[in-house]
Amino acid sequence: MVHVKELSIETRLRDCGLRPTRQRIALADLLFAKGDRHLTVEELHEEAVDAGVPVSLATVYNTLHQFTEAGLVRVLAVEGSRTYFDTNISDHHHFFVEGDNEVLDIPVSSIEIGNLPEPPEGMEIAHVDVIIRLRAKKNR
Amino acid sequence: MVHVKELSIETRLRDCGLRPTRQRIALADLLFAKGDRHLTVEELHEEAVDAGVPVSLATVYNTLHQFTEAGLVRVLAVEGSRTYFDTNISDHHHFFVEGDNEVLDIPVSSIEIGNLPEPPEGMEIAHVDVIIRLRAKKNR
DNA sequence: CTTAGTGCAAAACATTTGCAAATGT
DNA sequence: ACATTTGCAAATGTTTTGCACTAAG
Secondary structure: OOHHHHHHHHHHHHHOOOOOOHHHHHHHHHHHHOOOOEEEHHHHHHHHHHOOOOOOHHHHHHHHHHHHHHOOOEEEOOOOOOOEEEOOOOOEEEEEEOOOOEEEEEEHHHOEEEOOOOOOOOEEEEEEEEEEEEEEOOOO | OOHHHHHHHHHHHHHOOOOOOHHHHHHHHHHHHOOOOEEEHHHHHHHHHHOOOOOOHHHHHHHHHHHHHOOOOEEEOOOOOOOEEEOOOOOEEEEEEOOOOEEEEEEHHHOEEEOOOOOOOOEEEEEEEEEEEEEEOOOO
């Protein structure tokens, strides 16, 4: 049924030098089928298990790191304890809802950053992350 | 000798509802004496021990969290594993040197952010973090 | 004295790793 | 068949917690 999609994901994995194993295909499906997502390892693992793909937690960790190296996903540093992975690798920024620990995309076009400072000698800019931290507005 | 400074730190702590204990004073001294700093718990602990204040790691954790709640320091989310604490609580941004895991301040004045998107319904902006990730420039 | 703070060791998490068994090519 | 990948369980690294002991007011 979802065979067309799986084929293309298999190709993508192969292009990255990753063997398209059952687990990797299933994880990639979950990651990319539903559009842009922000997930912890734990969340993805649970989704996979719920979807009937009993992959181990260690494999989810390993797979997400492989995907990161392959440039399929990106690591998000928003909160100390858990690592978030972002399936949207295009240039964009994030809302982070404190308390809920929820991450939302901000289209890059909607933010203008000017006057970026010169990086120190011998350094170049790898990436600019903007995180807008949100809290519930207290209604009084 | 450094008594004037210690007195004022004692007052600051007291104002935050924190008893100025030996350990807290020593840690606050290390944090604030040398200007703006970006430290992990481990680093601060080592500094304290080196300075002849044999505080325990757990106390450094507890103290930094208390300082954070009191608004004396700020948590920096730059890198997944370790938590950085920033002694500069004014509005500013950061360079993060990947590989070195080093954090550098960027004066806020030098970056202009325009077109900030509207926060979702019922939310307000708590803080805007800009992290410019740097990598060593490859000289070719 | 009384209460809050500290240190230690153990617990709790998140993440990584080693190795035998399973899978992909 | 052969190399890679997986799963498990154990190891690691970081942070938190429980509780007896110590220090501050």
